Amino acid sequence: MRDELSRRAMLGLGAAALLSTRGGAQPGDGVGFAVVGLGKLSQGQILPAFRTCRSARLAALVSGHPEKAHRLAAEQKLPESAVYSYERFDRIAADPRIEAVYIVLPNFLHADYTIRALKAGKHVLCEKPMATSVADAERMVAAAKAANRKLMIAYRCQYEPLNLYGMRLMRRGALGRPRLVVTNMGRQSDLADPSDAWRLDMRMSGGGALADMGIYGINGARYLLNEEPVAVRAWAQTARRDPRFRSVEDLIAWEFRFPSGAISTGTTSFDQAGTMAWEVYGTRGKMVADPGCFYGGNRLAVSAGPGDGQPKIAEVDQFAREMDWMGDIVRGRAPMVSPGEEGLQDMRLIRAILESVARGGATVPTDFGYRRAVDPAKAVRA
Amino acid sequence: MRDELSRRAMLGLGAAALLSTRGGAQPGDGVGFAVVGLGKLSQGQILPAFRTCRSARLAALVSGHPEKAHRLAAEQKLPESAVYSYERFDRIAADPRIEAVYIVLPNFLHADYTIRALKAGKHVLCEKPMATSVADAERMVAAAKAANRKLMIAYRCQYEPLNLYGMRLMRRGALGRPRLVVTNMGRQSDLADPSDAWRLDMRMSGGGALADMGIYGINGARYLLNEEPVAVRAWAQTARRDPRFRSVEDLIAWEFRFPSGAISTGTTSFDQAGTMAWEVYGTRGKMVADPGCFYGGNRLAVSAGPGDGQPKIAEVDQFAREMDWMGDIVRGRAPMVSPGEEGLQDMRLIRAILESVARGGATVPTDFGYRRAVDPAKAVRA
Numbered sequence: 046m047r048d049e050l051s052r053r054a055m056l057g058l059g060a061a062a063l064l065s066t067r068g069g070a071q072p073g074d075g076v077g078f079a080v081v082g083l084g085k086l087s088q089g090q091i092l093p094a095f096r097t098c099r100s101a102r103l104a105a106l107v108s109g110h111p112e113k114a115h116r117l118a119a120e121q122k123l124p125e126s127a128v129y130s131y132e133r134f135d136r137i138a139a140d141p142r143i144e145a146v147y148i149v150l151p152n153f154l155h156a157d158y159t160i161r162a163l164k165a166g167k168h169v170l171c172e173k174p175m176a177t178s179v180a181d182a183e184r185m186v187a188a189a190k191a192a193n194r195k196l197m198i199a200y201r202c203q204y205e206p207l208n209l210y211g212m213r214l215m216r217r218g219a220l221g222r223p224r225l226v227v228t229n230m231g232r233q234s235d236l237a238d239p240s241d242a243w244r245l246d247m248r249m250s251g252g253g254a255l256a257d258m259g260i261y262g263i264n265g266a267r268y269l270l271n272e273e274p275v276a277v278r279a280w281a282q283t284a285r286r287d288p289r290f291r292s293v294e295d296l297i298a299w300e301f302r303f304p305s306g307a308i309s310t311g312t313t314s315f316d317q318a319g320t321m322a323w324e325v326y327g328t329r330g331k332m333v334a335d336p337g338c339f340y341g342g343n344r345l346a347v348s349a350g351p352g353d354g355q356p357k358i359a360e361v362d363q364f365a366r367e368m369d370w371m372g373d374i375v376r377g378r379a380p381m382v383s384p385g386e387e388g389l390q391d392m393r394l395i396r397a398i399l400e401s402v403a404r405g406g407a408t409v410p411t412d413f414g415y416r417r418a419v420d421p422a423k424a425v426r427a
Numbered sequence: 428m429r430d431e432l433s434r435r436a437m438l439g440l441g442a443a444a445l446l447s448t449r450g451g452a453q454p455g456d457g458v459g460f461a462v463v464g465l466g467k468l469s470q471g472q473i474l475p476a477f478r479t480c481r482s483a484r485l486a487a488l489v490s491g492h493p494e495k496a497h498r499l500a501a502e503q504k505l506p507e508s509a510v511y512s513y514e515r516f517d518r519i520a521a522d523p524r525i526e527a528v529y530i531v532l533p534n535f536l537h538a539d540y541t542i543r544a545l546k547a548g549k550h551v552l553c554e555k556p557m558a559t560s561v562a563d564a565e566r567m568v569a570a571a572k573a574a575n576r577k578l579m580i581a582y583r584c585q586y587e588p589l590n591l592y593g594m595r596l597m598r599r600g601a602l603g604r605p606r607l608v609v610t611n612m613g614r615q616s617d618l619a620d621p622s623d624a625w626r627l628d629m630r631m632s633g634g635g636a637l638a639d640m641g642i643y644g645i646n647g648a649r650y651l652l653n654e655e656p657v658a659v660r661a662w663a664q665t666a667r668r669d670p671r672f673r674s675v676e677d678l679i680a681w682e683f684r685f686p687s688g689a690i691s692t693g694t695t696s697f698d699q700a701g702t703m704a705w706e707v708y709g710t711r712g713k714m715v716a717d718p719g720c721f722y723g724g725n726r727l728a729v730s731a732g733p734g735d736g737q738p739k740i741a742e743v744d745q746f747a748r749e750m751d752w753m754g755d756i757v758r759g760r761a762p763m764v765s766p767g768e769e770g771l772q773d774m775r776l777i778r779a780i781l782e783s784v785a786r787g788g789a790t791v792p793t794d795f796g797y798r799r800a801v802d803p804a805k806a807v808r809a
Contacts, residue, residue: 224699278788282688298682298690306664308680310692317606318713331700406660406790
């Protein structure tokens with residue numbers, strides 16, 4: 046039998062690296078990025094993605110492994126001076142080549158490095174989840190405000206054509222009134238894989254599968270429905286004898302209630318076949334994205350009338366698109382779509398889910414007053 | 428825009444009426460059935476299905492509409508004497524042509540007519556849900572025992588090749604250890620349609636969408652996992668201003684916990700696009716049946732190794748198969764797979780879901796001590 050669909054399989058699903066031909070950018074005016082953390086995501090996706098960016102360019106690397114950093118710098122044709130250690134990180138303040146910093150570190154390091162980058166006068170693009178606690182996320186939002194710098198959370202799917210297509214179908218009511226969003230985001234985790242080991246540690250990850258994969262479902266339900274949940278309840282199912290789940294929950298099932306009357310049910314697990322799928326049921330139609338949030342190869346099936354079937358949606362390099370968007374924000378050419386506040390909302394929702402789990406599935410209120418300022422369905426070109 | 432997928436669309440999905448060529452039955456030894464209730468299901472599916480039965484034959488019709496009954500009797504080449512009114516129903520006791528009775532009445536009439544048929548010495552095949560209350564279901568089970576007659580609940584999918592294929596994949600561990608079953612069963616209801624009007628009345632239906640559609644998800648999670656849930660919690664979302672939902676809940680979302688550690692999440696609604704879908708996520712694979720419980724046109728997608736893809740599964744006339752199974756039970760050629768106790772278990776689970784809804788999503792224990800006697804995956808030929 047073939048191995049389970051693994052994170053690697055998802056990574057390998059060949060994001061088409063299309064050269065963007067959109068206008069607006071001038072050659073050479075790309076915003077210089079320092080990439081902080083040179084793990085699997087940076088090496089496999091982010092560094093290669095710069096090749097197709099038009100508003101972002103790779104300017105520096107920050108790593109605790111000098112050998113790896115210098116090797117990658119050479120590959121990327123960066124000068125030796127563009128390599129920073131974590132000890133020398135704050136010196137980026139004096140480096141005019143660096144205008145923005147992309148935080149690709151394990152979750153528990155996001156807050157400190159984001160705040161240090163902001164204090165160094167840099168804009169920050171930070172991977173999701175933005176932190177491992179609500180308090181850290183609040184500090185990050187406050188730091189961006191204090192520094193008068195941009196803080197964008199890397200919600201890949203808010204910039205991804207298939208998800209944008211789905212959002213637009215929802216906005217124009219193509220499925221009728223939305224009733225239900227069902228999300229399943231999970232995979233097999235591997236304690237022996239360094240890029241998974243920290244994800245299986247509560248302190249370092251802030252929530253195991255929920256923080257790593259489930260967050261796509263939480264965020265997805267919110268951007269598909271374009272509203273914020275008012276209550277949640279959740280159950281966990283975790284085999285504590287499995288060494289992977291000593292400190293984090295494994296399978297979590299949750300339900301959010303939304304003011305419109307819609308419900309979203311979400312599940313996530315680090316002990317299941319790899320899946321990133323969402324489904325929407327409306328009064329007049331449904332759509333299924335399975336996979337819906339892979340780096341490539343996503344598929345949407347719509348049953349809602351004349352548009353029935355599987356719409357052909359061009360793929361893009363999702364990381365290039367995110368970095369370009371951040372570059373355009375810095376240059377004043379694009380609105381902020383997924384700011385720190387958007388990430389903070391998910392941190393609060395993750396906390397509410399874990400609180401409900403701890404309280405045996407009790408209903409936990411989630412109306413934190415957050416309202417999305419910019420709808421990606423309207424702001425982001427497909 | 429096309430109308431929503433409706434119950435009619437499901438009905439129309441062309442169940443292939445294949446002539447059965449299985450051995451065992453002798454020509455002419457088919458068990459004689461009286462069909463009680465000549466609504467849409469009987470006229471559209473059940474009466475035509477007798478044409479392909481080998482262990483069941485149509486022997487009588489029971490209806491409150493003499494004109495319709497005599498017209499259908501003529502079409503089916505039944506003598507005038509094979510038409511019974513509800514007033515004369517108990518006289519079937521003296522009619523040796525009738526060995527079994529198929530109850531296709533609105534839910535609230537199931538208990539009385541089942542018990543009267545059993546008292547008349549007939550075996551009973553009863554549509555699901557078997558009743559509108561646990562107490563009625565218990566009376567039905569007791570009546571079958573007292574009369575020493577068979578009571579089978581018409582759980583179509585327990586005899587349907589695609590669902591059996593899925594069950595068998597589960598039994599041999601093809602998906603690894605099961606973690607999660609997700610079911611969505613819903614459609615648009617129409618208060619103006621007589622066959623829906625009673626389904627939108629709590630007293631007559633015993634639970635609106637939950638009793639009509641949701642029961643497929645409840646039963647499906649149980650036969651896919653081959654175990655019984657120990658706890659449930661549920662939320663409803665019902666627009667009381669919608670005239671369809673004066674007495675029944677509309678959208679219900681529930682989660683069952685199973686002893687193995689698996690969770691099932693189910694949703695049902697009478698105000699959504701027509702869907703009867705289930706998904707299973709295991710540690711090493713997943714499968715999606717969408718649609719999974721239509722009368723025909725079901726599709727299974729498996730991601731679990733060499734068997735990946737969409738297996739070709741022959742369609743059968745699902746109603747003929749159920750009636751043949753009942754005939755074979757009566758003739759001692761087949762084991763009872765879905766007895767009254769199986770229907771009673773779902774009645775208790777429906778009651779538990781509605782109790783959790785009434786208590787704002789409180790966790791309700793569901794270990795009623797029921798254990799399936801015969802696994803359809805083992806007993807029913809594919």
